[in-house]
Amino acid sequence: MVFTTAINFVRSRGPDEFWRKRKIFKLAAAFLGRRRNCYSIAIRNVHRALVYATKGRKLKKMDFANLWQTRITAGCEQHDIDYSVFRESLVRSNILLNRKTLADLACWEPFTFKALTEVAQKRAVDEGITVVKDRGIVAVHKRGSQKKN
Amino acid sequence: MSNSHIFLKSGFITTPSQNGVGRYVCQLQRVVLKFCKNHGSSRGMRDFIESGLVDFAKNNPGIVVYLKPRRHRTAVISAEFLNGDKQWINCRNFTKEEITKWLSLLRTQSGDKTGFRLRKLLHTDHPSIQGPWTPYTFKDPSENLVKYPNKELSQSKKLEKTATEQLIELFNRSNLENKRTD
Numbered sequence: 001m002v003f004t005t006a007i008n009f010v011r012s013r014g015p016d017e018f019w020r021k022r023k024i025f026k027l028a029a030a031f032l033g034r035r036r037n038c039y040s041i042a043i044r045n046v047h048r049a050l051v052y053a054t055k056g057r058k059l060k061k062m063d064f065a066n067l068w069q070t071r072i073t074a075g076c077e078q079h080d081i082d083y084s085v086f087r088e089s090l091v092r093s094n095i096l097l098n099r100k101t102l103a104d105l106a107c108w109e110p111f112t113f114k115a116l117t118e119v120a121q122k123r124a125v126d127e128g129i130t131v132v133k134d135r136g137i138v139a140v141h142k143r144g145s146q147k148k149n
Numbered sequence: 150m151s152n153s154h155i156f157l158k159s160g161f162i163t164t165p166s167q168n169g170v171g172r173y174v175c176q177l178q179r180v181v182l183k184f185c186k187n188h189g190s191s192r193g194m195r196d197f198i199e200s201g202l203v204d205f206a207k208n209n210p211g212i213v214v215y216l217k218p219r220r221h222r223t224a225v226i227s228a229e230f231l232n233g234d235k236q237w238i239n240c241r242n243f244t245k246e247e248i249t250k251w252l253s254l255l256r257t258q259s260g261d262k263t264g265f266r267l268r269k270l271l272h273t274d275h276p277s278i279q280g281p282w283t284p285y286t287f288k289d290p291s292e293n294l295v296k297y298p299n300k301e302l303s304q305s306k307k308l309e310k311t312a313t314e315q316l317i318e319l320f321n322r323s324n325l326e327n328k329r330t331d
Contacts (some may be wrong), residue, residue, distance in 0.1 A: 029156065078287055108277040110286050 032098070064125040067102035075106035081132045089120035089129055159266040165232060165259055174231070176259040179213040180252065182225040186218050190241045194224035197245035205252060212256065226251060234261040 021039050027049065028035060028042040035045045073083040090097065095116065097105075106113045124130070168174055182198065184191040198216065206214050224240035226248070238251055251323070280286070295302065 019227070075282075106282065108281050110282040111279045131270045 002051065023046055050066055065099055068099035071103040072099060075110070076117060077112050079114055081117050085124050085129050085131060086117060086120045089127070090124040092127060092129075093119055093123045095119070157264055157266045162269055162270070162272040163265075168259065175209065175211045176231050177209075177212050177256050177257065178229050178231050179215065180229075180255065181215040181217055182224075183217045183219050183222060183227065184224040184240075185220055185222055185294070188221070188223075191224040193243040193245050193248055194240055197248040201245060201249055209256060228255045230258070230260045230302055232260050236261040236263065 024039065024043050024046050025036065027046045030036070031042065031045055034041050036042060069083070072086070076083050076086050097116075102113070102116075105116070164170075165176065168176070182194060182202075184194040184198070186195075202214065202216075206212075224243065225237055226240055227235070227237040229235050236255070238255075240248055240251070243251075292302075
């Protein structure tokens with residue numbers, strides 16, 4: 001006997017389920033335990049992983065910028081100049097180096113970095129760039145008209 | 150996406166035994182061009198074989214080029230390198246310019262780099278010319294001969310005036326003012 005109605009009770013959601021789930025399992029390959037083998041658990045963790053990855057892209061840039069800034073500040077402190085004064089003076093001297101290169105110079109080419117601090121010091125003295133202590137910013141005290149008496 | 154959990158092999162850029170520093174040896178050993186004589190998807194490959202193949206072979210005497218006409222199969226470039234890597238590139242519906250580009254990529258590669266993640270896009274054997282920073286780089290060498298305890302070097306770094314000094318200053322200033330008024 002042929003039972004044609006029984007087949008209608010099979011609830012198949014489509015032929016592509018295997019590949020749909022495989023996409024998720026590929027991303028979950030390195031997870032622990034059921035998180036890599038059971039779909040409903042895996043999908044939750046994969047979504048979280050993707051969110052972390054998105055957030056992490058920005059954080060990575062921030063982390064590195066912070067690291068470089070710390071290193072430059074350390075180099076500046078050794079040569080008696082403030083970090084913000086240093087950067088402002090370099091910009092005004094048309095030396096447009098970013099934090100990455102400055103940090104690399106401070107670590108690997110310390111004498112070049114020293115020369116940069118000296119350039120910055122001279123420019124800071126010329127233009128009156130100092131640190132306003134309470135606000136912590138670089139304030140420029142422009143000299144009044146230099147009267148030659 | 151972060152790469153630490155991925156099962157890709159990763160490493161730094163290297164050249165096999167400092168290739169190029171002294172002598173340059175082309176790392177591509179042989180190249181097999183498979184194509185169909187009839188099918189349209191191999192047209193670019195056939196055009197390349199007609200026009201650019203002989204020049205490629207002449208310019209690269211160290212690379213052995215094989216041609217394999219295979220009926221009812223897509224056009225494929227299969228490459229073998231000196232370190233034993235094998236790589237194949239599907240050339241279905243490629244133009245002859247694309248095939249030229251892929252061949253020049255294979256020619257300049259040192260192995261199959263498809264499953265390989267480069268951790269840094271740079272490499273130097275000499276990252277520092279002036280010498281890397283050490284805590285002793287900007288220290289006066291006479292500090293080596295100092296006998297401790299040393300009173301001068303043990304003093305704290307004076308960043309601000311102490312309260313005592315400020316009071317003394319105020320006192321002296323007021324003294325001076327008093328003297329002026331007198």
